Every structure is written in C-alpha cells, then in structure tokens.
Amino acid sequence: xxxxxxxxxxxxxxxxxxxxxxxxxxxxxxxxxxxxxxxxxxxxxxxxxxxxxxxxxxxxxxxxxxxxxxxxxxxxxxxxxxxxxxxxxxxxxxxxxxxxxxxxxxxxxxxxxxxxxxxxxxxxxxxxxxxxxxxxxxxxxxxxxxxxxxxxxxxxxxxxxxxxxxxxxxxxxxxxxxxxxxxxxxxxxxxxxxxxxxxxxxxxxxxxxxxxxxxxxxxxxxxxxxxxxxxxxxxxxxxxxxxxxxxxxxxxxxxxxxxxxxxxxxxxx
Amino acid sequence: xxxxxxxxxxxxxxxxxxxxxxxxxxxxxxxxxxxxxxxxxxxxxxxxxxxxxxxxxxxxxxxxxxxxxxxxxxxxxxxxxxxxxxxxxxxxxxxxxxxxxxxxxxxxxxxxxxxxxxxxxxxxxxxxxxxxxxxxxxxxxxxxxxxxxxxxxxxxxxxxxxxxxxxxxxxxxxxxxxxxxxxxxxxxxxxxxxxxxxxxxxxxxxxxxxxxxxxxxxxxxxxxxxxxxxxxxxxxxxxxxxxxxxxxxxxxxxxxxxxxxxxxxxxxxxxxxxxxxxxxxxxxxxxxxxxxxxxxxxxxxxxxxxxxxxxxxxxxxxxxxxxxxxxxxxxxxxxxxxxxxxxxxxxxxxxxxxxxxxxxxxxxxxxxxxxxxxxxxxxxxxxxxxxxxxxxxxxxxxxxxxxxxxxxxxxxxxxxxxxxxxxxxxxxxxxxxxxxxxxxxxxxxxxxxxxxxxxxxxxxxxxxxxxxxxxxxxxxxxxxxxxxxxxxxxxxxxxxxxxxxxxxxxxxxxxxxxxxxxxxxxxxxxxxxxxxxxxxxxxxxxxxxxxxxxxxxxxxxxxxxxxxxxxxxxxxxxxxxxxxxxxxxxxxxxxxxxxxxxxxxxxxxxxxxx
Numbered sequence: 001x002x003x004x005x006x007x008x009x010x011x012x013x014x015x016x017x018x019x020x021x022x023x024x025x026x027x028x029x030x031x032x033x034x035x036x037x038x039x040x041x042x043x044x045x046x047x048x049x050x051x052x053x054x055x056x057x058x059x060x061x062x063x064x065x066x067x068x069x070x071x072x073x074x075x076x077x078x079x080x081x082x083x084x085x086x087x088x089x090x091x092x093x094x095x096x097x098x099x100x101x102x103x104x105x106x107x108x109x110x111x112x113x114x115x116x117x118x119x120x121x122x123x124x125x126x127x128x129x130x131x132x133x134x135x136x137x138x139x140x141x142x143x144x145x146x147x148x149x150x151x152x153x154x155x156x157x158x159x160x161x162x163x164x165x166x167x168x169x170x171x172x173x174x175x176x177x178x179x180x181x182x183x184x185x186x187x188x189x190x191x192x193x194x195x196x197x198x199x200x201x202x203x204x205x206x207x208x209x210x211x212x213x214x215x216x217x218x219x220x221x222x223x224x225x226x227x228x229x230x231x232x233x234x235x236x237x238x239x240x241x242x243x244x245x246x247x248x249x250x251x252x253x254x255x256x257x258x259x260x261x262x263x264x265x266x267x268x269x
Numbered sequence: 270x271x272x273x274x275x276x277x278x279x280x281x282x283x284x285x286x287x288x289x290x291x292x293x294x295x296x297x298x299x300x301x302x303x304x305x306x307x308x309x310x311x312x313x314x315x316x317x318x319x320x321x322x323x324x325x326x327x328x329x330x331x332x333x334x335x336x337x338x339x340x341x342x343x344x345x346x347x348x349x350x351x352x353x354x355x356x357x358x359x360x361x362x363x364x365x366x367x368x369x370x371x372x373x374x375x376x377x378x379x380x381x382x383x384x385x386x387x388x389x390x391x392x393x394x395x396x397x398x399x400x401x402x403x404x405x406x407x408x409x410x411x412x413x414x415x416x417x418x419x420x421x422x423x424x425x426x427x428x429x430x431x432x433x434x435x436x437x438x439x440x441x442x443x444x445x446x447x448x449x450x451x452x453x454x455x456x457x458x459x460x461x462x463x464x465x466x467x468x469x470x471x472x473x474x475x476x477x478x479x480x481x482x483x484x485x486x487x488x489x490x491x492x493x494x495x496x497x498x499x500x501x502x503x504x505x506x507x508x509x510x511x512x513x514x515x516x517x518x519x520x521x522x523x524x525x526x527x528x529x530x531x532x533x534x535x536x537x538x539x540x541x542x543x544x545x546x547x548x549x550x551x552x553x554x555x556x557x558x559x560x561x562x563x564x565x566x567x568x569x570x571x572x573x574x575x576x577x578x579x580x581x582x583x584x585x586x587x588x589x590x591x592x593x594x595x596x597x598x599x600x601x602x603x604x605x606x607x608x609x610x611x612x613x614x615x616x617x618x619x620x621x622x623x624x625x626x627x628x629x630x631x632x633x634x635x636x637x638x639x640x641x642x643x644x645x646x647x648x649x650x651x652x653x654x655x656x657x658x659x660x661x662x663x664x665x666x667x668x669x670x671x672x673x674x675x676x677x678x679x680x681x682x683x684x685x686x687x688x689x690x691x692x693x694x695x696x697x698x699x700x701x702x703x704x705x706x707x708x709x710x711x712x713x714x715x716x717x718x719x720x721x722x723x724x725x726x727x728x729x730x731x732x733x734x735x736x737x738x739x740x741x742x743x744x745x746x747x748x749x750x751x752x753x754x755x756x757x758x759x760x761x762x763x764x765x766x767x768x769x770x771x772x773x774x775x776x777x778x779x780x781x782x783x784x785x786x787x788x789x790x791x792x793x794x795x796x797x798x799x800x801x802x803x804x805x806x807x808x809x810x811x812x813x814x815x816x817x818x819x820x821x822x823x824x825x826x827x828x829x830x831x832x833x834x835x836x837x838x839x840x841x842x843x844x845x846x847x848x849x850x851x852x853x854x855x856x857x858x859x860x861x862x863x864x865x866x867x868x869x870x871x872x873x874x875x876x877x878x879x
Contacts, residue, residue: 005403005404006403006482006483007482007483012481012482015481015482017481017482019406019407019478019482019483020407022406022477022478022481022482023406023407023410023474023475023478026473026474026477026478026508027470027474029508029509030470030473030474030508030509030511030512031512033508033509033510033511033512033513034512034513034515034516035516036512036513037512037513037515037516037517037558037561038516038519038520041516041520041531041554041558044551044553044554044557045531045549045550045551045554048549048551049549050535050549053549195527196523196527196528196529197527197528197529197530197546197547198547199547199549200529200530200531200547200548200549200550203520203523203527203529203530203531203547203550204531206523206527206529207519207520207523207529207531211519
C-alpha cells in the first residue's frame with residue numbers, strides 16, 4: 001500500500017485544518033506583514049511631515065464609501081457562494097460568485113475613475129507666488145512651458161499659500177468657488193499633476209491602493225477560474241471544490257479587510 | 270521493492286493530488302519541472318552552490334583590488350574588460366565596479382546562496398523524510414518557489430551586463446544613495462529581490478504547513494529532530510520578516526520609477542543640485558524596514574546550520590543530545606526575539622538614545638538562547654565516543670567558529686563600542702565568522718552527511734579531510750586579520766582598501782592622523798588576498814569529490830550507513846517518489862543512541878517497542 005496524500009480534503013485532527021486552509025492562513029499572515037509595513041510607512045511619513053503640509057480631503061469620500069459598500073457586499077456574496085457549495089446548491093453558487101466577480105470589477109472601475117481624476121488634477125505654481133489648482137479643461141495647441149507659449153485652462157481656484165491646498169475639509173476650502181481659469185504659460189513657474197511624485201501622501205496612496213487593487217484583480221481572476229473552468233472539480237470532488245471556494249474566500253475577505261483599513265486612513269483621517 | 274512503490278491507478282477525479290506524474294514522466298517532468306521535494310531540493314542545492322562559487326569569485330576580484338588598487342587583475346582582467354567595457358579599464362576594477370561587486374557579493378551570498386542552500390535545499394531534501402511525510406504539503410507551490418528563485422537569480426545576473434552595471438549601493442541598498450545613483454542596476458536589484466522574496470515566502474508557507482500537517486503518526490512535537498524545529502522557526506522568520514522588505518522594495522521601486530519621495534528627504538541635493546522631488550520622505554524608514562528583515566535574516570542564516578550540526582553531533586557522538594528541550598525552547602525564543610533587535614544596526618543614525626538603549630537590551634537578551642544552544646551542543650560532546658568523519662569534523666569546527674562570530678558581535682550590540690566599530694572591517698569579520706566558517710561549514714557537514722542518502726555513495730573521506738583542513742585554516746587567515754583592521758579604523762566600503770588614508774599617514778610621518786592606517790594594517794591585505802586564493806583552491810577537492818562520488822564513491826552497505834535514528838535513514842536509498850512504502854509510525858524521540866539494553870547503539874524512531 002502506498003501512502004496516500006493526507007489531509008487534502010478532510011482536516012487533520014490535531015490542527016483542525018486541511019492543508020490548503022493552513023496554507024492560506026500562513027500566506028495571509030505574511031500579507032498582514034506586507035500591508036502592515038506599508039501602513040507603518042504611512043504613519044512615519046505623516047508624523048514626519050512638515051507642519052500643515054499633510055493633506056486632508058484630497059479624496060472623494062462619497063466615492064470611497066460607495067467602493068467600501070461594493071467590497072463588503074462582495075464579501076457577503078462570497079460567503080453565500082461557499083454556503084451554497086456546502087449545501088450542494090450549484091445554481092446558487094454560480095449566481096453568488098457571479099455577483100462577487102461583477103462587484104470586484106465594479107470596484108476596479110470606480111478605483112480607476114478615481115485614479116484618472118488625480119492624473120487630470122494639476123497644482124500650478126504661478127510666477128506671482130500664488131498657486132492655482134484644478135482639473136485640466138484645455139491646453140492650447142502651442143502650449144509649451146519651456147518656450148512660454150500658449151495657455152492652459154483649468155477648473156478650480158487660486159490661493160495665496162500652498163498650505164491652503166492641504167486642508168480641503170476646512171470651512172474656508174469648502175466655501176471656495178470653483179471656476180474656469182485660463183493661465184498663460186508665461187505666468188506659470190511649475191505645473192504638476194497629482195501623481196505619486198507630487199506628495200508623499202499621494203505616493204503612499206497610490207502604492208497602497210495600487211497594491212490593494214492588484215490583490216483585488218488577482219482574487220477576481222482566481223474566483224473567476226473557480227467559477228468557470230474550475231467547476232470541473234465540482235462533478236467529481238464536490239467537498240474538495242468547496243474547500244477551494246473557502247480558501248479563495250478567505251483571501252477575498254482579507255482583501256476586503258485591507259480596504260476597511262485603507263478607507264478611513266486615506267479618505268477620512 | 271519496485272513493485273510496492275508503484276502508485277495505484279488514480280481514482281477518477283483524483284487527478285490533481287499534487288503528484289500526478291504516476292507513469293514515467295519523462296526527462297522534463299522528472300528533473301526540470303519536478304514536484305518531488307527531493308528533486309527540488311537538489312535543484313536548489315545546485316543553484317545555490319553555483320551562486321556560492323560565483324559570489325566567492327566576486328570576492329576574490331574585490332580582494333585583488335583592495336590589495337593592489339588599480340592594478341589589472343591577472344588572467345580574468347581581459348575577460349572583465351571584454352564583458353563589462355569601461356567599468357574594468359585595462360582589466361582593473363573601477364571604483365564603481367568595485368561597489369557593484371560589493372553590493373552583489375552580499376546580495377548573492379545572502380539571498381541566492383546561503384538562504385536557498387541552508388533553508389530551501391536542506392529542508393526540501395531532509396525535512397519531509399525526517400517527519401515521515403510523503404512529500405511537501407504543496408508540491409506544485411514548491412516547484413513555483415524554485416522557479417521564482419531562478420527568475421530572481423537570472424535578473425540579478427543580467428544586471429551585471431546592463432549599461433551602468435549592477436546595483437552599487439551595498440547589499441543594504443540604503444536610500445537616498447540607492448535611488449540617487451543614476452543607473453538601472455538598483456531597479457534590477459529590486460525586481461530581482463521581489464522574485465527572491467516571493468520564492469522564500471512560498472517555501473516558508475510550504476514548510477510550516479508540511480511540519481504541522483504531514484508529521485507521521487506518533488511524531489509529536491517533542492519527538493521532532495532539532496533540525497525540523499530549526500527549520501520551523503526559520504520558516505516563520507522568513508514568513509513574517511520578508512514582507513516588510515518587499516514593501517520597502519516596492520517603495521524604493523516607486524522612488525526609482527515613479528519619482529516618489531518615500532525615502533528622499535526635503536531639500537535633498539544630488540551632485541550639488543537640488544533634486545526635483547516632492548521631498549518629505551524618510552531615509553530612516555528604509556533602514557527600519559530593511560533591518561526588520563535584515564536581523565531575522567541573520568537567524569535565517571544560522572538556525573538551519575545549528576539544526577544540521579545538532580543532527581550530526583548526535584549521530585557521531587552516539588549519545589542523546591544534551592538538553593533537547595532547552596534547544597527547542599531556545600530556538601523558539603530566538604525566533605521571537607529576533608523581531609525586536611533590528612535597530613542595533615542603526616545606532617549611528619541618530620534615532621535617539623532611548624531607542625538605542627531598548628535595542629541594546631534586547632540584543633543582549635537574544636545572545637542568551639544562542640549561547641544555550643551552543644552550550645548544549647558542546648556538552649553533548651562530553652563522554653561521547655566521537656567518530657571523527659568528515660561531516661563530524663565540519664560540525665565540530667562550526668562550534669568554535671560560530672562562537673568567535675557570536676562573541677565578537679557583543680561589542681557591536683553595545684552602542685558605546687559600536688560607535689567605534691560601526692561600518693569597519695571588524696563588522697565584516699564578525700558576520701563572516703558567523704556565516705562563512707559558521708554556516709557554510711555546517712552546510713558542508715550536511716552535504717557530506719546526507720548526500721549518501723540521495724546517491725547511495727559516500728564522498729571520499731581523504732579528500733573530505735583535505736577540504737576540511739584547507740577550509741578551516743584559510744578561512745581563519747582570511748577573516749582573523751579583519752578584526753585588527755577594523756579596530757584600527759579601516760572602513761568597510763573603500764574601493765582602494767584604505768590606500769588614501771595610509772598615504773596621509775606617510776606624508777605626515779606618523780600615525781597621529783585620525784583615521785590613518787599603519788603599514789602593518791595595510792600589509793594584512795596581502796595575507797588576506799593569498800589566504801582567499803588558497804581557500805578557493807581548497808574547494809577544488811570538494812567540487813571534484815562531489816561529482817566523482819556520484820559514479821565512483823564508496824557504495825553504502827545499507828540504507829542507514831551512519832547508523833542514525835531519524836526517519837530519513839529508515840527508508841530506501843534513494844527514497845522513492847512518495848518517500849515511504851508505508852506510512853511510518855514513530856515511537857520515540859529523535860536521539861535514542863546507546864540505549865542501555867538495546868542490541869545496537871541506536872534505536873530508530875520507527876522501531877516498534879518490544
């Protein structure tokens with residue numbers, strides 16, 4: 001008799017786990033350390049920022065809230081998909097995990113909309129020492145900062161000090177009217193998009209959310225596989241397939257949990 | 270035997286049980302894309318031994334440059350110029366190339382040679398056998414782990430040949446220096462590291478899951494061989510300490526590619542020019558994240574070595590290891606404490622005296638379990654009828670060599686004395702004593718000890734001894750003078766080996782110049798260079814022995830040539846796919862040697878009690 005590979009489906013008695021479940025928990029432990037390191041980087045950068053230079057309110061809270069709801073809902077459908085497998089209700093499983101995948105895609109779409117918003121947002125240092133800030137409307141064809149030709153139109157406002165751009169939650173910032181401003185290149189000293197290079201806050205924002213989005217995409221691919229071609233196993237080994245749904249679900253819950261931390265840290269604080 | 274090893278026809282639907290290659294799988298599935306832990310272990314061993322040799326050659330080139338700055342390297346010099354162009358003018362090392370070699374020597378030795386050999390190779394070959402498992406818990410993840418290691422290694426090697434050459438900022442890659450060097454070497458380094466880290470993480474998950482899930486019936490925790498315990502803790506260190514470095518690597522990559530300022534402070538000037546960056550970053554952040562990995566990594570380098578030495582000492586003293594439980598609790602304590610000592614690498618960063626005192630205290634505390642382990646191993650020798658074969662010689666040499674390395678670490682752990690010794694050759698000597706005559710000796714011991722299990726043939730004993738004595742003597746000739754050089758104030762990263770400093774001394778006619786190096790200190794470079802060359806020659810018998818023994822080595826008479834107690838020796842040689850014809854049952858602890866009243870002087874773990 002040859003040794004059969006143990007604990008692929010049934011749990012080992014002393015650990016109470018089947019192999020893959022232990023594996024994913026260990027993997028998630030390392031993921032905690034990965035995101036933990038990035039969160040501590042956030043803390044250190046924020047604590048070390050010059051007074052008044054750490055931004056507040058740069059992100060859109062309603063959009064972030066919507067995305068939070070999307071992800072939490074997807075966690076619920078993931079659990080329901082697993083329960084359906086346990087109850088051997090294949091149709092319900094297919095439905096719930098289809099929802100999970102669609103919600104994951106929704107999340108990524110909303111996130112990329114937010115990214116796009118940042119990449120069309122400019123902070124412009126003017127020659128007169130003031131700052132203009134807003135979303136790009138139009139660049140004239142001959143616009144060239146080096147040659148000082150042409151002009152650029154943004155939708156936003158002008159402020160006296162750069163610190164005024166940092167706290168957009170403040171009452172003054174909320175009252176500030178937004179209008180179309182056209183600025184000739186000759187008046188512009190420096191013009192920079194709200195990309196990761198613009199501020200360490202944006203650097204950690206893009207890094208954390210980018211890494212998180214990568215996890216969302218990878219999770220969606222795995223769940224998509226288990227929803228599509230992976231279901232072959234359902235016909236032969238339903239319990240093992242259910243375990244796979246559980247393990248991928250654990251990963252998915254972790255990805256959601258990271259967002260539950262990301263949202264307040266980046267959007268609200 | 271063969272008939273019993275045939276796997277049963279796969280039941281319908283059991284096609285993906287991890288080792289689906291039931292029939293003759295062909296060359297590619299057997300040797301290249303294998304999921305068998307023993308094959309993967311051998312793959313790791315061959316890969317990491319090659320990197321070990323490569324890293325050694327980088328070091329030889331650097332030693333030449335230190336000893337004879339600007340003089341073309343004999344023999345290899347023209348090749349260097351041909352391969353690397355202006356980085357090696359007339360076959361001599363330019364300072365930039367020296368920096369590259371320094372950074373890559375460290376990176377290759379730590380991440381591509383020692384860790385894969387000590388952790389992945391030895392664990393893969395030995396660990397599932399020792400716990401009586403059919404394979405690793407996740408055979409395909411195991412294969413993926415090796416593939417990630419290969420990709421990482423190839424990226425690191427390729428970086429030597431890109432314009433500007435490989436990374437130059439040291440294996441620690443401190444920012445802002447690492448970010449400011451205007452070549453792509455650092456970017457390659459980061460991407461290579463991400464693959465290597467992925468590889469280690471997958472291995473770590475796999476080994477922990479294997480140890481927890483696949484222990485044979487009766488193999489309780491306190492019956493595990495110490496080697497398994499050591500690898501268990503090592504796996505946890507890799508699992509939890511590597512991700513912060515991965516995070517740091519991602520951030521440094523962002524600094525390099527997306528021009529963020531994670532590690533770049535406000536007002537940073539590069540080449541006299543104010544850098545065009547947002548600023549606001551923290552160079553200290555990199556150091557914290559790096560050493561949060563970096564210090565547990567030190568224990569990743571040493572714990573597997575201790576595990577190997579323990580097995581070999583128990584086997585060759587023919588008596589139980591003294592203080593098995595102390596060993597286990599010590600290794601657990603080291604594992605825990607190693608996460609809270611990292612900032613003792615950073616006493617000179619200005620992080621504050623209170624922080625420094627905390628880390629000084631934890632550093633002193635962690636030396637206690639290390640000393641307990643070493644003491645247990647020493648006491649185990651007491652009263653044993655020791656068999657002095659090659660594995661035992663290397664294992665015995667490990668003890669004092671690691672002892673020197675460990676004890677010379679104490680002055681570096683106290684922040685007062687570290688102020689003087691920091692970043693000098695003293696540090697180089699200290700950690701090389703731990704890793705080179707320490708860990709590497711243990712790895713040699715392990716190779717001489719376990720290779721007969723894989724090949725059925727022993728390595729040649731005479732050439733083994735030549736290898737041992739050559740390595741022992743010349744290791745010490747290489748590293749011992751560095752303590753003196755370091756205490757005299759020689760800094761660790763100078764491309765000319767301090768020639769400029771000593772020139773300052775000569776011009777003023779005396780040693781009053783601060784930082785000046787006397788001619789005695791400078792002459793040591795020559796001893797070290799020739800010591801290193803002969804050390805290289807001493808490895809030739811080993812390399813030949815290794816390959817020669819495959820065909821011509823003395824055949825082992827039984828499956829258990831060392832008369833050992835642990836499970837890996839209680840199965841066929843070489844172990845078949847699936848390892849054990851029947852699941853073994855374990856009845857006793859791992860080191861039941863010389864049990865009174867027993868017919869032989871060893872009692873295998875799976876021998877049923879009478």
